[in-house]
Amino acid sequence: MFSTTLKKTKIVALASMAAFPIMANAQDDVAFPTMVPPQVNAETYILMDYNSGAVLAAMNADQRQYPASLTKMMTSYVIGDAIKQGKIHANDMVTIDESAWGKNFPDSSKMFLNLNQQVSVSDLNHGIIIVSGNDACVAMAEHISGSTEQFVALMNKYVQQFGLKNTNFETPHGLDHPNQYSSARDMAIIGRHIIHDLPDEYKIYAEKDFTFNKIKQPNRNGLLWDKTMNVDGMKTGHTSQAGYNLVASATNAGNMRLISVVMGVKTYKGREVESKKLLQWGFNSFDTFKTLEANKTVAERPVYYGDAGDVEVGVLQDGFITVPKGRQADLKARMEFEKKYLEAPLAKGQVIGKVIYSLDGKDVANVDLQIMKDVGEAGFIGKGWDWLVLTVKSLFD
Structure with a gap:
């Protein structure tokens, strides 16, 4: 299930879980250890x-x-x-x-x-x-x-x-x-x-x-x-x-x-x-396939203390994932964010969370979610109002 904040998070273009986009990052270990490679005569x-x-x-x-x-x-x-x-x-x-x-x-x-x-x-x-x-x-x-x-x-x-x-x-x-x-x-x-x-x-x-x-x-x-x-x-x-x-x-x-x-x-x-x-x-x-398009919005997140109330989230480069042949439809995805509330200023490209793909209950790939455009700081009145809103929200957390 995708995590959300108290301000509504808009999820864009999620036609199906299997089609949800993600870019696979390099893994520290073999991504699919059950796939047995050939015997290789090398050190x-x-x-x-x-x-x-x-x-x-x-x-x-x-x-x-x-x-x-x-x-x-x-x-x-x-x-x-x-x-x-x-x-x-x-x-x-x-x-x-x-x-x-x-x-x-x-x-x-x-x-x-x-x-x-x-x-x-x-x-x-x-x-x-x-x-x-x-x-x-x-x-x-x-x-x-x-x-x-x-x-x-x-x-x-x-x-x-x-x-x-x-x-x-x-x-x-x-x-x-x-x-x-x-x-x-x-x-x-x-x-x-x-x-x-x-x-x-x-x-x-x-x-x-x-x-x-x-x-x-x-x-x-x-x-x-x-x-x-x-x-x-x-x-x-x-x-x-x-x-x-x-x-x-x-x-x-x-x-x-x-x-x-x-x-x-x-x-x-x-x-x-x-x-x-x-x-x-x-x-x-x-098989390897593209799952996330550069500069295409994946979600919108609320922003506090900023000159905009929301910010678009996605990736700045095309994303790809590699899976065993015939297993693309079995993938599942979830989004996880580093912080419950985003606070300005925010810079384009700043990482604020991840989308994680899993197969057979095991995480196999992830992509860093990035801010799609800069968000500057709000004025004195805007900051004051957001401080009041967050103070009230904190009472119910």
């Missing part, structure tokens, strides 16, 4: 729905691992965000100094940059994403931040911004460092941010090869060639200590998108096999 893995954030399968998802070249996903995010903000431009030219010279990376992946060569930001970015160029990472780090140390500090600011609990970067390229680590869950979250925040950047992840200095190199994500799936990203990684890692993302015919992360796989091909297992199982076992 740690996770399968996450991109739109809802629901974790569909996981093992040791918060275990700290050497990320290897998965690190370059965060390097790519920093670059893509700098381009998006206009701080740098794709056609800017970068002079390759000795620290970014390809000769400094004799036994690792590189773009084969030459000393004093002029290379565009676009080419360097492609070299990082497609061919995992360690030399290109150093060149871009110095171009954006002046030094790799300052660039790594910027990477770690995004770690904090994303709320990653088991990630710390010490290099822009991912070569093993004793204090550089991440987790399957954190890597899935980074991938989700790239896809959502930087769609132009993400398009590069689907490119199958890159040619520079007359050297053509393939994308190391072999799932891009798999005709049984629609994989369009993301990144591989390998060192002797990390094992073989892969973050992969794919869509199905229903526009459902999944992100899988496997880390610590023993073989090059194995990371593709294990990722494919997870993605296929996810598409065969679950």
Whole structure:
């Protein structure tokens, strides 16, 4: 049953409980533990729905691992965000100094940059994403931040911004460092941010090869060639200590998108096999659907001490939920508010409660309910009247 306040709460467009809208937030645990995933031969893995954030399968998802070249996903995010903000431009030219010279990376992946060569930001970015160029990472780090140390500090600011609990970067390229680590869950979250925040950047992840200095190199994500799936990203990684890692993302015919992360796989091909297992199982076992439209009112709540008597409540971004196939009609929903009475001032986007979805008596997803527009404070007389009203109401609580 939906909770209400003493002033009437107007519930908008509740045609049926099964159709009631909600956006699923990322869960700390697997959303549906009774759904048994395939056996996955990795030290740690996770399968996450991109739109809802629901974790569909996981093992040791918060275990700290050497990320290897998965690190370059965060390097790519920093670059893509700098381009998006206009701080740098794709056609800017970068002079390759000795620290970014390809000769400094004799036994690792590189773009084969030459000393004093002029290379565009676009080419360097492609070299990082497609061919995992360690030399290109150093060149871009110095171009954006002046030094790799300052660039790594910027990477770690995004770690904090994303709320990653088991990630710390010490290099822009991912070569093993004793204090550089991440987790399957954190890597899935980074991938989700790239896809959502930087769609132009993400398009590069689907490119199958890159040619520079007359050297053509393939994308190391072999799932891009798999005709049984629609994989369009993301990144591989390998060192002797990390094992073989892969973050992969794919869509199905229903526009459902999944992100899988496997880390610590023993073989090059194995990371593709294990990722494919997870993605296929996810598409065969679950459905994701939009349940809450951005900027569409879900409810109206009374406001006290404000220049408006009511405020509309909803979400500012589209909401989605993921459920086992065929179970959408079995969902139930309820609204819960943090406070019985709302008091101005209120800011657009301010969270005041949740809508919670349950299935078979278990809560499986929730969305934060937000204020849809600012509410300023009332004048002296209005405040006085609302104080009197609340004082009287409190006598009956």
